[in-house]
Amino acid sequence: AQKVTQAQTEISVVEKEDVTLDCVYETRDTTYYLFWYKQPPSGELVFLIRRNSFDEQNEISGRYSWNFQKSTSSFNFTITASQVVDSAVYFCALSAPNTGNQFYFGTGTSLTVIP
Amino acid sequence: GAVVSQHPSWVICKSGTSVKIECRSLDFQATTMFWYRQFPKQSLMLMATSNEGSKATYEQGVEKDKFLINHASLTLSTLTVTSAHPEDSSFYICSASLARYEQYFGPGTRLTVT
Numbered sequence: 001a002q003k004v005t006q007a008q009t010e011i012s013v014v015e016k017e018d019v020t021l022d023c024v025y026e027t028r029d030t031t032y033y034l035f036w037y038k039q040p041p042s043g044e045l046v047f048l049i050r051r052n053s054f055d056e057q058n059e060i061s062g063r064y065s066w067n068f069q070k071s072t073s074s075f076n077f078t079i080t081a082s083q084v085v086d087s088a089v090y091f092c093a094l095s096a097p098n099t100g101n102q103f104y105f106g107t108g109t110s111l112t113v114i115p
Numbered sequence: 116g117a118v119v120s121q122h123p124s125w126v127i128c129k130s131g132t133s134v135k136i137e138c139r140s141l142d143f144q145a146t147t148m149f150w151y152r153q154f155p156k157q158s159l160m161l162m163a164t165s166n167e168g169s170k171a172t173y174e175q176g177v178e179k180d181k182f183l184i185n186h187a188s189l190t191l192s193t194l195t196v197t198s199a200h201p202e203d204s205s206f207y208i209c210s211a212s213l214a215r216y217e218q219y220f221g222p223g224t225r226l227t228v229t
Contacts, residue, residue, distance in 0.1 A: 033216040043153075043206055044222040052216070091158065095216060100164060102149060103210070103218060107158045 002027050004094050006106035013082050014114050021077045021109045023092030029053075032096040034068065034075045035103070039089045048090075051075065082113045118142055119211050121221035128199055128228055136194045136224045138209030144189035145211035149218065150182075153206040165192045199228040 003026040013019045025034065036048040049059060051068050059066045063080045079086055092106040118141040128134045138148055147166050151159040163184050165171040171184035181203075183195040192211075196203055204227050210218040 037220075042222075043208075043225070045208065045220040047220075050216065095218070097216075101147070101212060101216060101218070102161055102164060103159075105158045110156075 002029075002032075002094050002096060002099055002104040004092050004104050004106035006090075006092055006109050008109045009107070010110045010112070012112045012114060015084060016081050018078060018080050019082055019111065021079075021090050021092075021111070023075045023077065023106060025073050025075065025092070025094050027094060027096060029096040029098050031098075032094055035093040035095070036066065036075075036077050037091045037093065039091060039108070041088070045091070048077075079111075082111075084113050084115050087111055087113045117213055117217070117219045119209065119219045119221040121207075121209055121224050123224060124222060125225040126227070128226070130200055130228055131198055133195055133197045134199055134226060136196075136207055136209075136226075138192045138194070138211070138221050140190045140211040140213075140219070143211070143213050145213065146189060147212040148186055148192040149210045149212070150184060150192075150194050151208045151210070153208060153223075155206075159208060162194075196226065199226070201228045204228045 005024045032053045034051045038046040065078045067076045089108045089110045091108045093103045095101050095103050120139045122137045150162045153159045162177045163171045163173045165184050165186040167186050167189050173179045186192040208223045210220045
């Protein structure tokens with residue numbers, strides 16, 4: 001079975017601080033994909049990144065970076081120099097061909113950046 | 116590219132009535148569409164998987180007679196909430212699959228049943 005755990009329910013940081021959102025996943029599949037989405041108050045999901053299980057390279061995109069470690073089944077997301085616009089709920093998700101490519105979402109982390 | 120739309124974006128209906136939500140892939144053909152429900156401050160929960168031309172597959176605990184899904188074409192899937200009740204009030208999100216690992220999400224429909 002697939003499972004995604006986001007242990008941090010809510011996080012508050014002061015603007016310009018760095019913040020890391022944790023994501024731990026469980027799967028028996030060797031081929032799978034991991035995702036991060038941002039959900040602002042409007043509700044629309046904003047795609048941030050997709051990683052396949054064979055690509056453990058970390059990625060940086062502007063102030064965003066992701067650390068994928070298969071050894072610990074983690075796919076953590078770091079925002080550097082946080083801004084008020086980063087305030088949102090962030091979801092980590094997993095999909096795998098063996099389970100019909102449906103998405104398994106974590107429970108989300110609500111990030112509040114205080115000006 | 117890969118845009119998914121939903122209509123309406125929000126709807127208010129009276130208890131006992133039915134409401135239809137449309138999900139369209141605007142610039143690609145989607146053989147599979149997914150419907151999710153999200154209650155306030157909760158995660159997205161998959162309701163059903165819809166394949167074009169065949170019956171939808173519902174997740175455990177989702178009443179198929181209450182949540183009717185029709186996927187009549189490669190660009191359109193509809194979710195009809197029949198005999199809606201206040202507990203059906205939620206945020207409904209669809210997604211469309213372009214490739215095996217790619218899903219594109221619609222903007223969501225906020226349903227309020229009074």
